[in-house]
Amino acid sequence: MSDVASGLARLSLNQRTIPRWSLPELVDHCGKAGLGAVGLWREPVLEYGVARTAALVRDAGLRVSSLCRGGFFTSPEQAQWEAAIEDNLRALDEAAALGAECVVLVVGGMAAGSTDLIGARQRVHEALAVLAPAARERGVRLALEPLHPIFCADRAVLSTLRQALELAEAVDGAPGAPTVGVVVDAYHVWWDPDVWSAIAAAGPRILSFQVCDWVLPLTEDVLLARGMMGDGYIDLRALRSAVDSAGYAGDIEVEIFNQALWDSDPEVVLDTVVQRYSAHVL
Amino acid sequence: MSDVASGLARLSLNQRTIPRWSLPELVDHCGKAGLGAVGLWREPVLEYGVARTAALVRDAGLRVSSLCRGGFFTSPEQAQWEAAIEDNLRALDEAAALGAECVVLVVGGMAAGSTDLIGARQRVHEALAVLAPAARERGVRLALEPLHPIFCADRAVLSTLRQALELAEAVDGAPGAPTVGVVVDAYHVWWDPDVWSAIAAAGPRILSFQVCDWVLPLTEDVLLARGMMGDGYIDLRALRSAVDSAGYAGDIEVEIFNQALWDSDPEVVLDTVVQRYSAHVL
Numbered sequence: 001m002s003d004v005a006s007g008l009a010r011l012s013l014n015q016r017t018i019p020r021w022s023l024p025e026l027v028d029h030c031g032k033a034g035l036g037a038v039g040l041w042r043e044p045v046l047e048y049g050v051a052r053t054a055a056l057v058r059d060a061g062l063r064v065s066s067l068c069r070g071g072f073f074t075s076p077e078q079a080q081w082e083a084a085i086e087d088n089l090r091a092l093d094e095a096a097a098l099g100a101e102c103v104v105l106v107v108g109g110m111a112a113g114s115t116d117l118i119g120a121r122q123r124v125h126e127a128l129a130v131l132a133p134a135a136r137e138r139g140v141r142l143a144l145e146p147l148h149p150i151f152c153a154d155r156a157v158l159s160t161l162r163q164a165l166e167l168a169e170a171v172d173g174a175p176g177a178p179t180v181g182v183v184v185d186a187y188h189v190w191w192d193p194d195v196w197s198a199i200a201a202a203g204p205r206i207l208s209f210q211v212c213d214w215v216l217p218l219t220e221d222v223l224l225a226r227g228m229m230g231d232g233y234i235d236l237r238a239l240r241s242a243v244d245s246a247g248y249a250g251d252i253e254v255e256i257f258n259q260a261l262w263d264s265d266p267e268v269v270l271d272t273v274v275q276r277y278s279a280h281v282l
Numbered sequence: 283m284s285d286v287a288s289g290l291a292r293l294s295l296n297q298r299t300i301p302r303w304s305l306p307e308l309v310d311h312c313g314k315a316g317l318g319a320v321g322l323w324r325e326p327v328l329e330y331g332v333a334r335t336a337a338l339v340r341d342a343g344l345r346v347s348s349l350c351r352g353g354f355f356t357s358p359e360q361a362q363w364e365a366a367i368e369d370n371l372r373a374l375d376e377a378a379a380l381g382a383e384c385v386v387l388v389v390g391g392m393a394a395g396s397t398d399l400i401g402a403r404q405r406v407h408e409a410l411a412v413l414a415p416a417a418r419e420r421g422v423r424l425a426l427e428p429l430h431p432i433f434c435a436d437r438a439v440l441s442t443l444r445q446a447l448e449l450a451e452a453v454d455g456a457p458g459a460p461t462v463g464v465v466v467d468a469y470h471v472w473w474d475p476d477v478w479s480a481i482a483a484a485g486p487r488i489l490s491f492q493v494c495d496w497v498l499p500l501t502e503d504v505l506l507a508r509g510m511m512g513d514g515y516i517d518l519r520a521l522r523s524a525v526d527s528a529g530y531a532g533d534i535e536v537e538i539f540n541q542a543l544w545d546s547d548p549e550v551v552l553d554t555v556v557q558r559y560s561a562h563v564l
Contacts, residue, residue: 115517117472150432152473153496153515163475190399191434193445214435220502233435235397 011277012065014039014210014255018266023048024056029270031060037251039066039210040098042091050097057098064100065251066143066183066208067091073127074108074120074157081123084108088131095140101250102143102207103135104183109154120157128171128180136179143207144168145183148191150222161189161198168205181205184243185255187212187226190234199242206248211236211281212256219259226256229276236281252281293559294347296321296492296537300548305330306338311552313342319533321348321492322380324373332379339380346382347533348425348465348490349373355409356390356402356439363405366390370413377422383532384425384489385417386465391436402439410453410462418461425489426450427465430473432504443471443480450487463487466525467537469494469508472516481524488530493518493563494538501541508538511558518563534563 013030015021015038021029023044030038038057045053045067057064070091075081088105095103107124110117128142135142144164147156158164164182172180182202187210189195199206213234215227229236240252254273261269295312297303297320303311305326312320320339327335327349339346352373357363370387377385389406392399410424417424426446429438440446446464454462464484469492471477481488495516497509511518522534536555543551 110515115515117515117517121475148431149473150430150500154498159473160475191431191441193403193442216436218432218502218504220500222500233392233397233399235399 007278007282008034008274009036010250010252011035011274012037012039012063012251012253013270013273014066014068014253015041015044016068017254017256017261017273018269019262020266023053025266027056027060027062029267031062033270033274035062037063037065037101037253039068039253039255040064040100041068042094045094045098050094054098063251064098065253066102066104067095067098067100069104069106069145070142071105071156072108073124074110076111076114076116076119076123081127085127085130088127089134092131092135092138092140096138100140102141102181104143104145104208106145106147107156107158109152109157117152117157124157125167125170128167132171132180141178141207142180143183144180145185146188148188160192160194161202162194165198165202165205176204178205178207181207183208183210184239185210186234186236186239187214190214190239195239196242199239199246203246206243206246207250208253209240209243209248209250210253210255211240211277212254224257224259226258228256228258228261228272229254230280240281252277289560289564290316290556291318292532292534293317293556294319294321294345294533294535295552295555296348296350296535297323297326298350299536299538299543299555300551301544302548305335307548309338309342309344311549313344315552315556317344319345319347319383319535321350321535321537322346322382323350324376327376327380332376336380345533346380347535348384348386349377349380349382351386351388351427352424353387353438354390355406356392358393358396358398358401358405363409367409367412370409371416374413374417374420374422378420382422384423384463386425386427386490388427388429389438389440391434391439399434399439406439407449407452410449414453414462423460423489424462425465426462427467428470430470442474442476443484444476447480447484447487458486460487460489463489465490465492466521467492468516468518468521469496472496472521477521478524481521481528485528488525488528489532490535491522491525491530491532492535492537493522493559494536506539506541508540510538510540510543510554511536512562522563534559
């Protein structure tokens with residue numbers, strides 16, 4: 001293995017970074033480029049077929065670093081909450097079939113017109129109490145993703161790594177081989193003065209590490225405001241070093257939602273991902 | 283005093299909520315509406331004259347709940363950093379002349395192209411170490427404002443109330459009658475799972491309490507995304523109750539940056555502020 005290729009052994013490309021590629025194209029390009037893994041989304045996996053996807057990825061010698069995503073547990077309507085649980089159980093089965101390292105959970109925001117943030121968090125807690133044993137039975141790990149506080153009202157009432165860690169500990173008592181852990185997504189946590197000690201405290205509960213960059217100005221749809229590593233304000237190497245020091249030896253997943261990138265030549269995007277990963281993350 | 287009027291004794295209108303009013307108009311309308319205070323900005327105060335403004339407000343029986351604003355201490359260039367200190371010393375003199383309850387400090391963001399968040403925070407700490415004794419000499423209080431993490435890169439590397447409190451404690455050892463304290467601005471802190479215990483811990487260091495609401499969708503310029511109390515996701519009464527329980531008995535300042543509001547009839551805006559304050563904050 002060349003120096004470059006061995007340096008890419010932990011690199012994973014989340015498929016939404018290059019949504020124009022089909023699953024076979026994604027797996028083919030990532031395999032040839034020497035990446036170690038891909039991050040997959042449920043919708044394209046279901047469309048292609050779960051078993052077919054599993055075989056495709058395995059035959060290319062790749063891991064599935066994460067399956068995106070479960071979550072959205074915050075409905076105050078019981079029927080909707082239960083439907084979310086059912087959907088998450090299906091995600092667990094898919095993750096088990098794929099051999100995915102974890103299922104990423106975006107827990108959901110607040111109901112329109114609600115000011116009951118504490119109640120919404122409580123419903124997340126209740127959902128995790130149901131899903132943690134179901135995940136353990138299936139040998140699947142649940143990765144709670146704290147989202148940047150900009151998304152607190154509409155996407156995730158879980159806003160800090162510390163909060164995610166405390167929830168994981170509350171619903172899953174086995175820190176040695178945890179079923180419930182956390183995602184450290186640089187974009188969501190970089191601003192947090194507590195992030196360094198929260199990473200150290202998370203230790204074996206770090207189930208996923210994701211990178212991109214915080215760039216300005218924000219786009220009108222802030223979901224698409226993410227930048228390529230090296231283009232913004234995040235000290236990605238410091239975060240990578242911190243998760244490594246906490247014992248994380250898993251994949252490093254590049255997940256960038258950005259319209260300009262989506263409009264670019266996919267092969268150029270992958271080349272840039274590889275180059276920026278080497279320059280700013282490793 | 284009527285029930286309504288006595289209920290407004292702590293209400294303060296930040297002048298940027300209705301920027302169309304001149305200082306005399308602002309003071310006249312707020313005084314007649316029964317408010318207890320106004321929040322002022324340095325630029326219009328300097329234009330009108332500091333001593334004239336002080337007399338105007340005093341003659342109307344109002345307090346100056348805050349002077350906005352000092353800060354912007356994060357330049358890595360020594361000359362710029364020193365210029366910021368000089369400007370902040372002038373703000374202290376203005377606040378002393380106005381008898382303002384505090385000077386609000388927005389500490390500043392990161393230099394363009396920088397990933398040195400920790401260094402930027404260090405320069406803030408160094409600035410406060412210089413300004414705290416200068417404020418104490420003048421009998422002026424410095425209120426550190428943590429800004430929503432959305433502003434970490436470009437406006438304030440101080441992102442949580444806990445972080446602001448720890449900085450205040452580090453540069454000012456007198457918790458009984460603090461010179462350096464914090465602003466609790468609902469818009470900036472409402473998402474924080476730690477905000478309740480941070481408010482309790484802040485106690486007498488709470489120097490300002492500001493309210494507006496988090497509304498969606500965000501505007502393209504997120505500075506102007508703030509909503510009227512009651513229009514969004516923040517449980518303002520819970521936050522008001524928490525700061526009261528922590529011992530804060532000062533003004534409750536309404537600060538809303540919103541283009542639609544700025545385009546509205548100022549008297550209607552003030553009426554709405556009073557009504558929403560009574561319905562959602564008191």
